[in-house]
Amino acid sequence: MGEKNITEVTDENFQTEILESSTPVLVDFWAVWCGPCKAIAPTVEELAVQFQGQVKIGKLNVDENPKTPGQYGIRAIPTLILFKNGTVVEQITGAVSKSTLETAIKKTL
Amino acid sequence: MEHPVYDLIIVGGGPAGLTAGLYARRSRLNTLLIEKLIPGGQVLTTDWVDNYPGFPEGISGFDLVEKMRRQTERFELPVINDEILSLSLQDPDKIIKGTQGTYTAKALIIASGAAHKKLGVPGEDLLGGKGVSYCATCDGPFFRDQEIAVVGGGDTAVQEALYLTRFAKKIYLIHRRDQLRATRILQEKALAHTAIQPVWNSMVESIQGTDQVEGVSIKNKDGSSGRTLSVEGVFILVGTLPNTEWLKPVVPLDPQGFIQTDPHMATPIPGIFAAGDVRQKLLRQISTAVGDGATAVFAAERYLEAL
Numbered sequence A: 001m002g003e004k005n006i007t008e009v010t011d012e013n014f015q016t017e018i019l020e021s022s023t024p025v026l027v028d029f030w031a032v033w034c035g036p037c038k039a040i041a042p043t044v045e046e047l048a049v050q051f052q053g054q055v056k057i058g059k060l061n062v063d064e065n066p067k068t069p070g071q072y073g074i075r076a077i078p079t080l081i082l083f084k085n086g087t088v089v090e091q092i093t094g095a096v097s098k099s100t101l102e103t104a105i106k107k108t109l
Numbered sequence B: 001m002e003h004p005v006y007d008l009i010i011v012g013g014g015p016a017g018l019t020a021g022l023y024a025r026r027s028r029l030n031t032l033l034i035e036k037l038i039p040g041g042q043v044l045t046t047d048w049v050d051n052y053p054g055f056p057e058g059i060s061g062f063d064l065v066e067k068m069r070r071q072t073e074r075f076e077l078p079v080i081n082d083e084i085l086s087l088s089l090q091d092p093d094k095i096i097k098g099t100q101g102t103y104t105a106k107a108l109i110i111a112s113g114a115a116h117k118k119l120g121v122p123g124e125d126l127l128g129g130k131g132v133s134y135c136a137t138c139d140g141p142f143f144r145d146q147e148i149a150v151v152g153g154g155d156t157a158v159q160e161a162l163y164l165t166r167f168a169k170k171i172y173l174i175h176r177r178d179q180l181r182a183t184r185i186l187q188e189k190a191l192a193h194t195a196i197q198p199v200w201n202s203m204v205e206s207i208q209g210t211d212q213v214e215g216v217s218i219k220n221k222d223g224s225s226g227r228t229l230s231v232e233g234v235f236i237l238v239g240t241l242p243n244t245e246w247l248k249p250v251v252p253l254d255p256q257g258f259i260q261t262d263p264h265m266a267t268p269i270p271g272i273f274a275a276g277d278v279r280q281k282l283l284r285q286i287s288t289a290v291g292d293g294a295t296a297v298f299a300a301e302r303y304l305e306a307l
Helices: A014-019 A035-050 A067-071 A098-108 B015-026 B041-045 B061-074 B136-143 B155-164 B184-192 B286-306
Strands: A006-009 A025-030 A056-061 A079-084 A087-093 B005-011 B031-035 B079-081 B084-090 B093-098 B102-110 B114-116 B147-151 B170-174 B196-199 B202-208 B215-220 B226-229 B233-236 B240-242 B272-274
Touching (some): A006 A035, A014 A025, A035 B041, B005 B015, B005 B286, B015 B061, B102 B286, B136 B155, B136 B233
Parallel strands (some): A025 A056, B147 B233
Antiparallel strands (some): B215 B226
């Protein structure tokens, strides 16, 4: 499992971990009550291993951290946002396939 | 590495595929189940299941499918994560090509299920994830104390509208006919609920908003009067489309894309069977998917024995 490669993102550390990150970041906005979030979780873990050192992968629990999803107008989960230099490069909603996420990540590298 | 030829490959890990996997492993078939995400299928997004026997209090979709998955684990069903792109035949082998690899089997059970249908109206794609949703259990909590619309009149739409009453203060249930199609018990509950307001004989013309959903424009079925309901969310639950693109042109499909089988789940292609929502059938439920999965394996076994 790529657990150790995944950053726990919170409202508090969002600025430092995501917006000020030197590498691109993929943030998975999720919640425990969301089935498709669980469906996509293994894919996100695989991506964390695959792109280790190139892209930071983070997970943000929307229940525990309501401020950040509000700021980005998130009203559906799972939502995955790719950030580069603090700005949103791509926003993907729903349990999409691994290849969709790979393509999006590779574009930012 | 030489790729193994499996006796049976099952594509799809919803209730039909998981049941097929269980039966196949108990028959000691050399089996592989291929699933795009994690096993579960549409049931993963079903808030509550009251019509699957054996659970007197009902059970959440997620828990039910997790139990099914654990049961297949007990019989050591191998599961691979891959998205299947195409199917070809090299008689009698079935070659299944995915994004991560190519898999070969003597028999194939297609249990790739179905995905939610879109309305195909302006604003729908633009506002996806910004108020337009296809999954009430995923997105309901974002609409606490707000006014929303649910589009559809079948079991899924009505059940999810009832679920959404936990969050939203008002729910317009927009349906193109003058009565719901859902099971009676669901209809009765929905129509009796003070937060649910049915909007009969109406079709959605467009979804309004730029960064967030602001409203939904509807018109009467006869085209007469149009109006805009001011809502912050639109849940579109208008039926499903089969996941069968990858089967073209090998397996014949009906005009809606579903697979026609005989009563033994066999397609016209020898050694290829179909089970669950992907089939042309009268009733698409967990209970009917499970039966399809079991039958398909039994038929596939017969086919394999005759090879």
